[in-house]
Amino acid sequence: MAKINKAQSANTHEGAKGRAFAPEQQLRRALMSCMLWEDQFYEDGVSIAERIGALVPQVDAEKVAAMAIEAREDMKLRHAPLLIVREMARHEGHKALVADTLERIVQRPDELTEFLAIYWADALGPMQQRKTRAVSAQVKKGLARALTKFDAYQLAKYDRDGAVRIRDVLFLTHAKPKDAAQEKVWKELVDGKLAAPDTWEVNLSGGADKRATFERLIAERKLGALALLRNLRGMQVAGVTKSVIGKALDAMRTDRVLPYRFIAAAQYAPDLEPELEHAMFRSIEGHARLPGKTRLLVDVSGSMEAQMSAKSEMRRLDAACGLAVLAREIGEDVEIFTFSNDVKKVAPRRGFALRDAIVYSQPHGGTELGKAIAEVDRKGVRLIVFTDEQSHDVVPAPKGVGYMVNVASYQHGVGHGPWRRIDGFSEKIIDWIISSEEG
Numbered sequence: 001m002a003k004i005n006k007a008q009s010a011n012t013h014e015g016a017k018g019r020a021f022a023p024e025q026q027l028r029r030a031l032m033s034c035m036l037w038e039d040q041f042y043e044d045g046v047s048i049a050e051r052i053g054a055l056v057p058q059v060d061a062e063k064v065a066a067m068a069i070e071a072r073e074d075m076k077l078r079h080a081p082l083l084i085v086r087e088m089a090r091h092e093g094h095k096a097l098v099a100d101t102l103e104r105i106v107q108r109p110d111e112l113t114e115f116l117a118i119y120w121a122d123a124l125g126p127m128q129q130r131k132t133r134a135v136s137a138q139v140k141k142g143l144a145r146a147l148t149k150f151d152a153y154q155l156a157k158y159d160r161d162g163a164v165r166i167r168d169v170l171f172l173t174h175a176k177p178k179d180a181a182q183e184k185v186w187k188e189l190v191d192g193k194l195a196a197p198d199t200w201e202v203n204l205s206g207g208a209d210k211r212a213t214f215e216r217l218i219a220e221r222k223l224g225a226l227a228l229l230r231n232l233r234g235m236q237v238a239g240v241t242k243s244v245i246g247k248a249l250d251a252m253r254t255d256r257v258l259p260y261r262f263i264a265a266a267q268y269a270p271d272l273e274p275e276l277e278h279a280m281f282r283s284i285e286g287h288a289r290l291p292g293k294t295r296l297l298v299d300v301s302g303s304m305e306a307q308m309s310a311k312s313e314m315r316r317l318d319a320a321c322g323l324a325v326l327a328r329e330i331g332e333d334v335e336i337f338t339f340s341n342d343v344k345k346v347a348p349r350r351g352f353a354l355r356d357a358i359v360y361s362q363p364h365g366g367t368e369l370g371k372a373i374a375e376v377d378r379k380g381v382r383l384i385v386f387t388d389e390q391s392h393d394v395v396p397a398p399k400g401v402g403y404m405v406n407v408a409s410y411q412h413g414v415g416h417g418p419w420r421r422i423d424g425f426s427e428k429i430i431d432w433i434i435s436s437e438e439g
Contacts, residue, residue, distance in 0.1 A: 023058035028423045030055065031071050031080055049083060056087035061094040065101040072105040074428060081105045082115045089119070089136050102142030109150045109158040112143055112169045117162075135172065144175035152185045156194040157202075200227065210238035218248045225252045229261055232269035246275045254283035260322025263355055264314040277351045280325070288434050290331040295376055296324055298358055299387035300338045301367040316407050319425045320386040321355040323405075326430055327384070328354060339372035341365040370395045377402070384433070401437075405429060 030052050056064055068084040071077045085102050088094035106112055119135060147170065159166050167190050169175075177183040188194045196202050200223065203213045214235050217223045223231070228248055235245055249272070262280040266273050304317045327334050328350060336346040336354070338361040346357045369385070370393035377383050377399045384403045397418060404419045420436075422429060 023055050024060075024063060025421075027052065027055040027059050027064070028067060031067060031077075031084065031423075052080070052083060053087050056084060056094065057091045061088065061097050064088060064094060065097045068101055069104050072107065075425070078108075078111060079114060079118070082111065082118050085115070085139075085142075086119050089139055095136065095138055098136065098138035099142035099145065102139065103145040106143070106146035106149075109155050109166055110160065112146060112166060113162060113164040115143070116164050116169065116172075140173045143169055144173040147173065147175045148178050148182065152188070152194055153197050155185065155189055157197045157199060159189065159194065198222065200231065210234070211240055214238060214240050215244060218244060221251070223248070223252075225254060225257050226261065228252055229257070229265040232265055232272060236269060242272070245272065249275045249279045252279065254279055257283045258322060259283065259325040260314060260319045263318045263322050263325070263352070266352065267318075273352055280351060281329070284326060284329045287326070287330045288431065290327060290334070290430060290434055293333045293381045294327060294331050294335070295378070295381050295383050296327050296334060296336045297372055297376055297383065297385045297387075298324060298336065298338045299340075299367065299369070299385075300358065300361060300364050301340045301388075301390075302364045303367070303388050303390060305364055316388065316425075317359065319407065321358050323384075323386055323429060324358060325351060325354055330430070337372070337376050338362060339368060341368055343368075343372045343375045367391045368393055373398070382433075403433060 030048055059067075064084060065088070068081040068088075071084070072081040082105070085098055085105065088101065089098045102115070106115065116135070119139065147166075155166060170186060170190065175186075177186055185194070196206075200213060200217055203217075204210060214223075214231070218228075218240075232245065236242075257279075259280050262276045262283070266276050269276070298317075298320045300317060300320075304320065305315055307315050324336050324346075328336065328348075336348075336358070338344050338346060338358055340362055342362055344361040346354070346361055349357050367387070367390055369387060369389070369391035373383070373385070373395060377396075379399045382401045382403070383398055384405065386405045386407065389404070389406050402419050403422060405422045405425070407425045422432070
């Protein structure tokens with residue numbers, strides 16, 4: 001008979017002895033960096049999704065629901081929280097919270113249809129056949145409540161072609177409108193008569209002149225900050241002048257845009273770096289200060305070169321650079337180091353110069369995290385480590401206050417002792433550190 005009483009391995013993908021986590025922490029690690037069904041450097045997206053499904057029934061229902069809401073609202077994830085709710089709907093102890101959780105996490109109309117696509121994803125037969133299948137009462141209730149949150153503009157913007165349409169959700173849930181005005185909008189939705197919204201997507205897909213469209217939307221201030229940053233390359237290709245784009249960057253609201261967004265944009269519009277850097281520094285003005293001494297340790301190993309998702313313009317390393325730029329600007333006393341096979345101290349630069357200093361500090365090789373921490377950790381100094389945790393070597397406990405920011409969904413991690421763990425990349429990491437230390 002084969003021996004089954006064996007110690008469970010908790011090695012990282014690079015072979016170091018790591019940490020095995022309880023189901024709640026495992027679920028958090030898998031969820032908070034998860035771009036659903038997309039492969040990461042060491043694991044494929046299907047296995048990560050399957051692990052999430054297996055973990056949900058092992059964790060208290062209230063904690064699962066709270067985690068799904070946090071993933072949507074703080075981590076800005078769209079699809080992984082929907083998968084969590086699907087799994088909640090499949091387990092008796094979690095069903096009662098499905099409607100409330102689903103209503104909370106659906107924040108765009110197309111998430112209604114995405115949820116049903118995920119709900120039916122493992123059903124057999126064509127999608128049209130699956131649409132006739134019953135869904136749970138809690139799911140219907142949650143989708144129906146979520147439908148009432150959206151106005152005509154939002155519904156028209158996200159009513160896209162697909163196997164499941166927003167009107168299918170309306171028919172399936174038998175949702176009740178809030179008032180006569182919403183009833184009228186829903187009838188227009190069903191009849192296909194909602195007015196097309198004036199967005200850059202609608203205008204460009206309709207064949208409008210790209211340069212004229214972008215210039216009009218800029219002049220009318222109808223491009224939000226993120227839409228402006230994401231379309232810089234398209235504007236330049238269309239022939240929008242640098243001066244027009246520069247004025248738009250100067251005028252845009254930056255209070256909700258953190259440095260990594262500008263770093264990602266600069267990859268595709270390098271000649272606009274001066275304007276982007278100016279806007280980036282404006283975005284940091286007035287930010288809460290990070291007191292005391294801080295050492296930021298940035299993973300620049302090969303796996304950090306991976307994109308955050310297949311459609312993302314941002315690598316994990318870009319997110320780390322954005323965090324470093326922010327920390328440098330708001331920190332009272334900040335030193336920055338990178339690690340891969342070696343440890344390198346980064347010159348005290350600012351903005352895009354700091355990004356370059358981090359990226360080109362050393363070859364992007366292995367992950368000698370334990371060695372790096374042993375070299376840079378000091379008592380009385382706050383240590384923030386930004387990594388995917390797949391270390392080659394054992395990672396010791398911090399000597400003082402240590403934060404392990406994990407930016408991947410892998411099952412096992414590293415770092416023993418009183419590390420304060422942050423799973424997933426959020427725009428609020430530094431804010432959370434400041435507020436938690438203030439109590």
